Amino acid sequence: MVRLTLDLIAKSNNFKPRKETTSQYLKKITHINFSDKNIDAIEDLSLCKNLSVLYLYDNRISQITNLNYATNLTHLYLQNNCISCIENLRSLRKLEKLYLGGNYIAVIEGLEGLEGLRELHVESQRLPLGEKLLFDPRTLHSLADLEFLLNKLIKLWKMDLNGNPVCLRPKYRDRLILVSKSLEFLDGKEIKNMERQFLMNWKASKDARKISKKRNSKNEEASNSYTSKQAVLH
Template sequence: MVRLTLDLIAKKSNLKSRKEETTLQYLKKITHINFSAKNIDAIEDLSLCKNLSVLYLYDNCISQITNLNYATNLTHLYLQNNCISCIENLGSLKKLEKLYLGGNYIAVIEGLEGLEGLRELHVESQRLPLGEKLLFDPRTLHSLAKFLSILNISNNNIDDVRDLEILENLNQLIAVDNQLLHVKDLECLLNKLTKLWKMDLNRNPVCLKPKYRDRLILVSKSLGISL
């Protein structure tokens, strides 16, 4: 396995071709780091990368989110398809706009309090134990209520989305391949989410209900529902 370190980042940058720039200068100004699919299993101290705004670490073996508290300018974080079971240590990322955590082992969406810049949250296809479903910490939902606009919760065995009623700014909800069954629950959700214009419910049991789509569109005139 490989640890993401400053030395590793510097080596990848091929600084030999930049004779006029020192390693320290390069690390201080770098804005994008891409170490996807590199067998990374841990993130070490990258505090010199003060201007980092986009970090690609998907398709690795990371089990814990660490050493990102320095990255106060980070806006996009890609951690899909790792081994993460807990959302943690992100509280200082006040500028974070997009967070990608699909394909991990996360059972509860939590630890996102204070991230008032977060606009997109992608937590699809968590590798959960058989019979379990993805849950939401009320504190995190309350914290995201006024800001989150896109939420992807596909393929997580979810059978109830009424907890999401608090997300008043949500305009896109992707909930494909879940266990949503009751039209009435979705009607209640739409009564609360007045800004929602896209809801993807493909391959949910509710799709087999007669005229379910018509009933939901009647509740929200601006809504487009994918069958």
């Protein structure tokens, strides 16, 4: 078992005590890179007050823990681990990029507090055969709930869901482009202004036809009602 600890961080950075203490040194660290180091757990790193970028991809981490302190964290790389649940991230209000691809996540949840999130990567989850990636709450259809999520993440500009069943839903890409004005890249493909404008025009035209159809239907009902009344009077 290899745990990410303050002592391990200090040793890996070849900290040599001079005038400052280990504690003072750890407070200054902004980037920590322990990718592909067989890390299976994150210990209390609360001394790393200024940590902004944390690389922990290609490890064996099963739970997201002890990151509540990291209020200055902007980039978190946790792809290709053993994570099955998105948790303990709500205090990371400055987080801009979250990488969780290649894990065992079945439900996208726990993102409510991430007001600054701009990139969400949850591609290629390693799920049991037949199991689909869902979006909290579980009672909603995955695509409908994904649309709800995008309405909340108003700064999100890049999202990658490649390899997940939701991508196979009818008009998946069109619906997400329409619901998110901030999204610029979806599943590695740029969203062109022309594409978004075309979809917006198409939706406006479709909505106009629906309104017209309803109006005609109401007029027809009123006309039929009037005709019926006239027939009764005669």
